[in-house]
Amino acid sequence: MPDPTPLLAAAERLADRFRTMPQSSLARQAPAGLELARTLARASGATAEIPDAGAFVVGDQIAVAAHDLALTLTASEGPEADRVLADALKAIAELR
Structure with a gap:
């Protein structure tokens, strides 16, 4: 069982960044953030896609999916669980 603590810490930092960024930056970054949330959700086995509920909730969507x-x-x-964790951490780092 991999330790998900680094995933949660990285996701919370990124989610907080989305929650506090200016609206102009948020409008540019929200699509990428939503795609990250969807990627994390798929990795957890979710069958329903995270909806596009607007730019102002993307930070929360990232946190919940993580x-x-x-x-x-x-x-x-x-090894599959370790790979999923590594992929998730990489995806978060790439969006930062």
Whole structure:
């Protein structure tokens, strides 16, 4: 079982950045943030796509998707779980 703590910390930092960025920056960055949230949700096994609920909720969507993925990872073992965690951390880092 991989430790999801780094994932949660990175996702929360990014989510907070989205929550506090100026509206002009948020408008530019929101599509990428939404895609990240959707990627994290898919990695957790979600079957429904995260909806586009507007730029102002993207930070929350990232945080929720990361928490869902962390729960999935705590119940997983093996190299696949480690790869999913590494991929998620990479995706977060690339958006920063």
